[in-house]
Amino acid sequence: MASGIYVIGGYQTDFSANWARSGREIADGIREVLEGGLAATGLEARELDTVHVGNFAAELFCGQGHLGGLVAAAHPDLAGVPASRHEGACASGSLAMLAASAELEAGRYGLAAVLGIEQMRNVPGDEAARLIGPTAMWAGHECLDVKYPWPHVFSELAGEYDRRYGLRSEHLARIAEINFGNARRNPNAQTRRWSFTPESFSDDPVANPVIDGRMRKQDCGQISDGAAIVFLATEPVARAWAARHGRQPGSLARILGWGHRTAPITYAAKLAASRDQPYVFPFVRATIEDAFRRAGLPGVDAIDGIETHDCFTSTEYMAIDHFGITPPGQSWQAIEAGDIEMGGRIPVNPSGGLIGLGHPVGATGARMVLDCYKQVTGTAGDYQVEDAATFATLNVGGSATTTVSFVIGRAE
Numbered sequence: 001m002a003s004g005i006y007v008i009g010g011y012q013t014d015f016s017a018n019w020a021r022s023g024r025e026i027a028d029g030i031r032e033v034l035e036g037g038l039a040a041t042g043l044e045a046r047e048l049d050t051v052h053v054g055n056f057a058a059e060l061f062c063g064q065g066h067l068g069g070l071v072a073a074a075h076p077d078l079a080g081v082p083a084s085r086h087e088g089a090c091a092s093g094s095l096a097m098l099a100a101s102a103e104l105e106a107g108r109y110g111l112a113a114v115l116g117i118e119q120m121r122n123v124p125g126d127e128a129a130r131l132i133g134p135t136a137m138w139a140g141h142e143c144l145d146v147k148y149p150w151p152h153v154f155s156e157l158a159g160e161y162d163r164r165y166g167l168r169s170e171h172l173a174r175i176a177e178i179n180f181g182n183a184r185r186n187p188n189a190q191t192r193r194w195s196f197t198p199e200s201f202s203d204d205p206v207a208n209p210v211i212d213g214r215m216r217k218q219d220c221g222q223i224s225d226g227a228a229i230v231f232l233a234t235e236p237v238a239r240a241w242a243a244r245h246g247r248q249p250g251s252l253a254r255i256l257g258w259g260h261r262t263a264p265i266t267y268a269a270k271l272a273a274s275r276d277q278p279y280v281f282p283f284v285r286a287t288i289e290d291a292f293r294r295a296g297l298p299g300v301d302a303i304d305g306i307e308t309h310d311c312f313t314s315t316e317y318m319a320i321d322h323f324g325i326t327p328p329g330q331s332w333q334a335i336e337a338g339d340i341e342m343g344g345r346i347p348v349n350p351s352g353g354l355i356g357l358g359h360p361v362g363a364t365g366a367r368m369v370l371d372c373y374k375q376v377t378g379t380a381g382d383y384q385v386e387d388a389a390t391f392a393t394l395n396v397g398g399s400a401t402t403t404v405s406f407v408i409g410r411a412e
Helices: 026-041 058-062 067-074 090-103 125-132 147-163 169-183 235-244 268-273 282-295 313-322 331-337 361-376
Strands: 005-012 050-054 083-086 111-118 209-212 226-234 253-263 305-308 390-396 402-410
Touching: 005 026, 005 090, 005 235, 005 361, 026 067, 026 111, 026 226, 050 067, 050 090, 050 226, 050 361, 058 111, 058 125, 067 083, 067 147, 083 090, 090 111, 090 226, 090 361, 090 390, 090 402, 111 361, 147 209, 147 268, 147 313, 169 313, 169 331, 169 361, 226 235, 253 282, 253 361, 268 282, 282 313, 282 390, 282 402, 305 313, 305 361, 313 331, 313 390, 331 402, 361 402
Parallel strands: 050 083, 050 111, 305 390
Antiparallel strands: 005 226, 005 253, 111 226, 253 402, 390 402
């Protein structure tokens, strides 16, 4: 993959939209993101050789499976085009990206669409928490009688950091504050118009109530409706597309490297695996190292920014040291130094991340790659990282059961 898979653009829906309130369903989201992506890139539907869909829980939220058929129904020219669905909890979009890339590398096709999508705001919040809880962990074995399973698990992660290294709540609060601030610059962010006070990022029980344990309201990623699409191409197809549109090949992006690992499904098993190791989630660390190695990069200092999985502030806290921005357990140093802020040493989640931008689960992996494409091609608008040439993603499913990382760089 390091030499031949190009990213030629894509499109993201507005994550602030509530589809059900406007009488829309998941099929409408698929149609919107396809049409938006084709318009943004100047592609025609008939040019697509294959489509890969990332989605976690359409059966549960929408009563709808078999999403490839909805792709084929979205445009007359897509009838007959092979379309597949991929599921890996919150990493579903990244798994679709890996599958599409592998097909292109194998020479089966020249142009692929990767479409991530989720509709989650068509049920009450408590019901959404119930639907995405046990299904992404070992159902019947974890978080029994826990009202909010994922806030609970990632509160436990914060507690593990505290036991091993020490952890202060104000550092988690600062992560949330940064991501909400970044989201204000993103025209597609779910929270871009939200208002906060200093108390919103404090231990105030009204402005920032406890959800579970150490996780308060602002520590949590959003429940969102949304979709993102990314178009991947082999080098000959990418060069031909660029020539047709008066673009230089160097104005595109490439997938430089990737990592993908799967850990035992329970949170307890992951902690047992890391008991005598410096990193809380060694499989996450190994995934990132795989991506850097395949990209030919020595480490985090060779990239210009990160789009990471902040389903909760503790997840981003984990990502900071697992990427190597700080030594293990010392993520607080990067937070206090301003390293992860816009203009800092290694900006994290310029888009706003899952906390600020939003988290339609199946869309997140594709959206991360799209934002990395925007950064390295200088098209991220108000949340552009200056002179960004190389960006990385970290996308996790469950309690870091499925972990995927990509390194995206400018095409040379």
